[in-house]
Amino acid sequence: MPHPFAPLRALLLALVLGAFPLGATGQEAGAGQQAEPDAQSAEPAPPPRCGTQPMTIGRMQWPSAAILAEIHARILASEFECEVRVQQVDQAAAGSSMGTTGQPAIAPELWLGRIAEVWNAGVKAQKLRQAGATYDQQVFEGWYVPDYVVETIPEATTIEGLKQRWADFAGEGGARARFLSCPPDWACAVINRNLLRAHGLDAYFEIVEPANRFELDTLIAEAVGRREPLLFYYWAPNAVLAQFSFRPVDLGAYAREAFTCLGRSACPGPQPSGFPNEPVVIALAEWVYLEATPVASYFQRARMPMAEMNALLQALGEPGQTVETVAERFVADKSDIWREWVGAP
Template identity: 30%
Template sequence: MKTSRHLAAALAAAAALTLSAPAAHAAPAPASPWCASGKTVNFAGLNWESARFLTEVMRYVLEQGYGCKTDALPGTSIAMELALARNDIQVFAEEWIGRSTAWNDAAKAGKVMAVGDIIKDSSEGWYVPEYLVKGDARRGIKASAPGLRSVADLPKYKELFMDDEEPDKGRFLNCPSGWTCQGVNTQKLKAYGMGESYVNFRPGTGPALDAAIASAVQRGRPVLFYYWSPTAMMGRYKFIRLDEPAFSQACWETLTTPNNPHPCGTVNPPNRLRVGLSRAFHDADPALAALFEKMNVPVDLLNALLAEREARKLEAPALAVLFLKRQPAIWQAWMPAAVAAHISSTLK
């Protein structure tokens, strides 16, 4: 990602030159000690859609509201978490707390800090299209599984989700091989007594999983799959999440141990999505730490934004500006009024 400022910021700066009072658009004195010292705030250049969006929102706010220089350094999640622990980067926009050994070790060592709740009410689990259970009169689709509510119901619906290559079994669309969720779902198939009645189908990539789901939904076909939010997929279509047994830590440990011969089923633990900061940055800049502590984007809004990005082929910086223009009531609550007013002036 280039270090140049966002296009929207450049246009706003150019427009400021036409004002009779040049000071009207001058950046306020930085409230950030880190940025006032001339240091760059380096972000993790994360590669999933919600994290890319959040990173660009944060960069715009820091650049236009606090006079900061920012950059985003590309790398895998684990590499970025290790970089955060070394203070090579300062901000990890969407950290899934407790899912990474690299993060857990750095947190225990006091090298990183998790602040705020950047996305609340995110979810993951096993889903089916809503029309299977409720039908869709607009599309002329009758409910083919009106009694489907829970994973416990799935063995009797294997014919509905028939696998193309093994028609005597149903098909479950798992995560791609190599993803943590793939191993968990494989153990769940055993725990729910579906190991012999369903094919554990692993798409080669995330986009391949998306394509398989979207193709089935667009044709009004049955499909059973694992998925999560926030994502564009959840913003585009209506799905029903199947009930699973209440969370049990003991059972969760059997699901995260790939070779456990007797896994027991449980819903995934609640997600905690927070902003990760290097300890050095957190302690050096109380103003920006307080900003990140207050940041939150509602998950339903985020799903809809990501779906719009996909439909309109928007890049993450453009989507960030769109959000800031449309949703001032959300982001202005994160910061002092003077900072919010200056950011607003760049968005006109």
């Protein structure tokens, strides 16, 4: 005979078993549900595009480097949403600091030949890296003649042509033509003296060495204003090369041993040589490559056309213009150039 309370006991047992499942299977399921993480929260967050350290750009004291610093600061802020700070620095101090502390993070125009020891130490310690060349050309010095000279004397862009037509540069009654060099206390003054001898042009051209860069610019402007035949030395980037139209003279290929002698005051037998390539680079602290890959890729592409920088320097000389306003104008008007740096269509 069934116990009078049997149905009630069965009901209570069923309720207990339902609420607290017994056995290994039930216990493992419960433990598994509590330990299983959310699939989405388990995925690591993507690294910040600009890294985790301050994104500082070293602004050197000369105009082209200052303009580049301001241009890159604006593009990194607008296109990569980086918090960028432009820091006024000296070139040697910047190279040293980048190699020890990683700051500034970026130096857009570093002339490696002038801080070779500091640069090599930073690279060896794996604290510095070259992103790419700052400009689309690597020879920054040369001899030039105005375009209007080439129109009437096409051979004036060659050494042999200058020998043959030197009298056209001398003018009426001139015993020798003028060659405008750089100030006498500059290294290029020694090079130009020896280079004229090496090419046999010292018999036809006398060297004029102005007291300073401003006198050189004045002499060039006066000759161009009078449309006189003119042979002169100059360097880039520079506003003068954008202000007037000039053509480079072909000085031949660079010869290392010959050029080394050209730089000596007592070079016994000068031999011809073109001016050498000079490494001018965008330098990055190593952490930028490791933590801010999109930014590093941007600087690998950010090669400024030299003609464009010459034009920017010319614009900087206009009344009321500053490094900042020139940089803003470039970003606003020259997206056809910098969009390729960003990698955007």
